[in-house]
Amino acid sequence: xxLELYKEKWSGEVEIVNIGDKKRVCVGGQTTLPFLxxxxxxxxxxxxxxxxxxxxxxxxxxxxxxxxGDAIKDPLRWAKEAENLSIDLLCLRLxxxxxxxxxxxxEEVINIVKDISEEVSLxxxxxxxxxxxxxxxxxxxxxxxxxxxxxxIGEVTQxxxxxxxVSCLADxxxxxxxxxxxxxxxxxxxxxxxxxGLPLNRIVINPTTGGLGYGLEYTYSIMExxxxxxxxxxxxxxxxxxxxxxxxxxxxxEAKAKFSEYADWGDEYKRxxxxxxxxxxxxxxxxxxxxxxxxxxxxxIVKEYIExxxxxx
Amino acid sequence: MAISGLEIYKLLPKANxxxxxxxxxxxxxxxxxxxxxQLDKCPHVSEEAKKILTESSLPPIRLITLSRDKTQLEIGNxxxxxxxxEKFHHPAGVGIILEDDLTExxxxxxxxxxxxLRFERIGQILDLNLIALRQKQKDPKIYLDRLxxxxxxxxxxxxxxxxxxxxxxxxxxLCKDSQVLVYCADINNYQDMxxxxxxxxxxxxxxxxxxxxxTTLISKINLEGFEDLILDVGEKPLRNKIWDFTQIRRQSLxxxxxxxxxxxxxxxxxxxxxxxxxxxxxxxxxxxxxxxLGGTEPWQMLALxxxxxxxxxxxxxxxxxxxxxxxxxxxxxxxxxxVTTNFSLTFYTVLPEIEASKIPSYLIxxxxxxxxxxxxxxxxxxxxxxxxxxxxxxxxxxxxxxxSLIIPGYVAVMKADLEEKSGWQVIxxxxxxxxxxxxxxxxx
Numbered sequence: 171x172x173l174e175l176y177k178e179k180w181s182g183e184v185e186i187v188n189i190g191d192k193k194r195v196c197v198g199g200q201t202t203l204p205f206l207x208x209x210x211x212x213x214x215x216x217x218x219x220x221x222x223x224x225x226x227x228x229x230x231x232x233x234x235x236x237x238x239g240d241a242i243k244d245p246l247r248w249a250k251e252a253e254n255l256s257i258d259l260l261c262l263r264l265x266x267x268x269x270x271x272x273x274x275x276x277e278e279v280i281n282i283v284k285d286i287s288e289e290v291s292l293x294x295x296x297x298x299x300x301x302x303x304x305x306x307x308x309x310x311x312x313x314x315x316x317x318x319x320x321x322x323i324g325e326v327t328q329x330x331x332x333x334x335x336v337s338c339l340a341d342x343x344x345x346x347x348x349x350x351x352x353x354x355x356x357x358x359x360x361x362x363x364x365x366x367g368l369p370l371n372r373i374v375i376n377p378t379t380g381g382l383g384y385g386l387e388y389t390y391s392i393m394e395x396x397x398x399x400x401x402x403x404x405x406x407x408x409x410x411x412x413x414x415x416x417x418x419x420x421x422x423x424e425a426k427a428k429f430s431e432y433a434d435w436g437d438e439y440k441r442x443x444x445x446x447x448x449x450x451x452x453x454x455x456x457x458x459x460x461x462x463x464x465x466x467x468x469x470x471i472v473k474e475y476i477e478x479x480x481x482x483x
Numbered sequence: 484m485a486i487s488g489l490e491i492y493k494l495l496p497k498a499n500x501x502x503x504x505x506x507x508x509x510x511x512x513x514x515x516x517x518x519x520x521q522l523d524k525c526p527h528v529s530e531e532a533k534k535i536l537t538e539s540s541l542p543p544i545r546l547i548t549l550s551r552d553k554t555q556l557e558i559g560n561x562x563x564x565x566x567x568x569e570k571f572h573h574p575a576g577v578g579i580i581l582e583d584d585l586t587e588x589x590x591x592x593x594x595x596x597x598x599x600l601r602f603e604r605i606g607q608i609l610d611l612n613l614i615a616l617r618q619k620q621k622d623p624k625i626y627l628d629r630l631x632x633x634x635x636x637x638x639x640x641x642x643x644x645x646x647x648x649x650x651x652x653x654x655x656x657l658c659k660d661s662q663v664l665v666y667c668a669d670i671n672n673y674q675d676m677x678x679x680x681x682x683x684x685x686x687x688x689x690x691x692x693x694x695x696x697x698t699t700l701i702s703k704i705n706l707e708g709f710e711d712l713i714l715d716v717g718e719k720p721l722r723n724k725i726w727d728f729t730q731i732r733r734q735s736l737x738x739x740x741x742x743x744x745x746x747x748x749x750x751x752x753x754x755x756x757x758x759x760x761x762x763x764x765x766x767x768x769x770x771x772x773x774x775x776l777g778g779t780e781p782w783q784m785l786a787l788x789x790x791x792x793x794x795x796x797x798x799x800x801x802x803x804x805x806x807x808x809x810x811x812x813x814x815x816x817x818x819x820x821x822v823t824t825n826f827s828l829t830f831y832t833v834l835p836e837i838e839a840s841k842i843p844s845y846l847i848x849x850x851x852x853x854x855x856x857x858x859x860x861x862x863x864x865x866x867x868x869x870x871x872x873x874x875x876x877x878x879x880x881x882x883x884x885x886x887s888l889i890i891p892g893y894v895a896v897m898k899a900d901l902e903e904k905s906g907w908q909v910i911x912x913x914x915x916x917x918x919x920x921x922x923x924x925x926x927x
Contacts, residue, residue: 173694173743176733208726382786383604385828387793391567398565421917423835424785434599436781444760448786451761452793455768471757478758479722 180401184408185371189322190293195258197459198410215480217258219462221416222248224266231426233442249286256473261295261462267308268299276311295322306333313337335366348376351388360406373409381418382449393456416464419449447471486539488516494532543735544744551640551661556612558772559746574795576773578613583629584620596779605827609788615642623650655683677709692717715748728770746772764790801853802827808877812843816884819844824851836919849873856891867901
């Protein structure tokens with residue numbers, strides 16, 4: 171008995187955002203929901219970025235620190251070693267500029283970014299430290315110094331998008347628009363940024379990531395709603411998603427608790443790895459385009475998973 | 484799919500005889516549409532109308548109940564394709580597949596591992612539901628011995644995976660009153676399997692490699708008068724399973740196609756310990772009502788069951804914790820006192836950070852109706868009055884000798900007001916939970 175299939179005829183699609191100059195990565199472009207190849211097109215597969223800090227992270231779990239080794243003491247080395255992992259991009263987080271921390275100067279940071287950009291061929295994502303005024307000062311300069319490199323820079327919110335949007339427009343970069351698990355704010359922010367002249371194909375949405383067991387389902391449903399709206403023709407929500415899964419999953423107690431304290435939860439190393447991989451997997455099924463990850467083994471597993479789902483038949 | 488009140492009205496006698504208890508047929512029809520009353524209250528309804536209305540009131544996806552002793556697993560009867568549209572109603576059953584060719588020692592070890600797979604998260608118990616015994620060797624006695632061992636040593640609901648009908652019949656009898664699942668009927672054996680299912684009373688998995696064949700097979704089984712089915716689309720790459728499952732769910736909900744209106748079984752054959760879990764999560768996200776896998780490691784199951792808990796959480800009704808004081812670590816009368824909301828996510832974000840600080844503290848959750856700190860503050864559910872009321876209610880002043888209260892950094896503005904209302908000194912804590920360990924260490 172031949173079954174008459176139910177195929178959606180979507181009127182919208184996701185924008186394609188290009189990141190990088192030497193080695194270029196494209197994200198987005200879907201014309202249907204995640205991995206429904208029978209129904210629509212997927213010009214770009216989901217990609218993975220390794221999260222690298224400009225200063226050695228102090229509070230990362232032993233599991234992560236051991237896996238990454240001494241490289242985390244030097245951003246350039248960390249970034250270079252990343253090329254051995256099967257990743258698509260580098261995500262450099264500039265915690266060193268934080269006024270309450272190292273308070274690194276703009277010049278110092280620009281040197282770090284330039285060194286990495288020269289020595290490593292992967293496309294770059296640059297993220298500030300979270301302090302609004304310092305970020306807008308430094309990111310503006312980084313943007314200018316890296317003119318034409320088609321970085322992905324962030325993050326901006328409704329209250330501070332203007333300066334960075336202007337820089338990205340002038341210097342040919344892409345921007346990360348962050349909204350607090352709120353589809354209306356996500357849309358509003360995209361409208362505001364595109365009104366400044368930065369086209370939608372240069373905006374990536376950070377819907378705010380929840381780790382597995384710590385709000386993943388909120389991110390999941392916000393992404394599904396936004397993607398359904400985009401496919402139904404709402405262009406202002408038709409931007410790819412970036413999810414900071416490394417940061418969120420490694421905050422989870424389940425990812426970092428010691429075996430000695432939680433023997434019932436099983437192997438400590440594998441538990442951490444699966445927490446990051448499972449968070450990634452869940453969000454991929456809701457439409458994630460860029461995963462920013464931390465653990466080399468979790469990256470390897472998720473990469474295999476993506477390849478398995480997207481390989482040509 | 485529901486039928487409207489007016490459509491029902493057209494099928495009624497329209498005599499307004501009031502024997503149903505309603506003043507008009509229209510009023511009765513409207514109540515029927517809301518499922519507030521039953522059609523059999525109408526003595527004059529025609530057979531044809533009865534047939535149409537009974538069919539339209541069936542859920543688009545059949546509810547199947549598996550059981551063993553007092554444990555029940557209800558699956559199916561889902562109403563939406565996306566959780567935000569309403570919610571996913573019946574959490575997917577999770578089960579382990581054991582093969583009967585394991586040595587006795589290995590088998591016993593596995594069952595004891597499985598029995599330990601039980602966790603508590605956000606005040607809920609996360610556990611497995613099912614244990615499947617798959618026949619891999621030929622001796623029926625060994626299969627039955629293994630099954631007997633499972634029934635003696637595990638409380639999970641059994642799934643019998645064998646197509647040997649004589650063996651199946653004996654195995655089914657061993658399970659006594661349990662409502663078990665049998666794997667599986669296909670195009671070659673379905674007549675015998677259906678007859679046995681009717682005779683012995685079990686739920687049957689029906690398997691076909693593509694949706695056309697599956698549709699044909701289910702139609703044939705339905706003609707035999709059997710409907711206690713769960714569907715399997717066979718072994719194939721994960722992306723094809725995603726498509727088949729999505730298609731089946733859409734057929735039921737969007738096209739009201741009853742033939743495919745049964746729960747779905749997702750079997751993870753992948754033996755890689757990490758990929759197994761990713762595949763299980765994927766199948767669960769994409770509509771599997773039962774997920775079976777081979778892995779029995781606690782770290783695997785903790786991740787998978789946590790995902791199930793998240794996916795099936797009600798998006799409209801946030802999980803909440805009880806409003807009270809929670810001692811964290813070995814508290815004394817010198818321990819700091821922190822307040823937060825009763826929104827589970829907030830509470831369980833703050834709690835591990837206090838634990839991480841290794842400084843024993845009291846954490847008080849205020850009933851904010853499941854809202855986060857900023858939302859509840861804006862909605863006036865997290866106010867100086869409310870906090871004062873809560874700290875008095877839990878008599879924290881009898882448990883600590885100091886009078887200092889730590890509030891989330893986001894509500895720093897209420898400091899003065901709260902000090903006045905509560906009589907406690909208020910210390911403004913960090914904005915983000917992640918800042919708590921450092922904050923508590925600096926405090927002492």
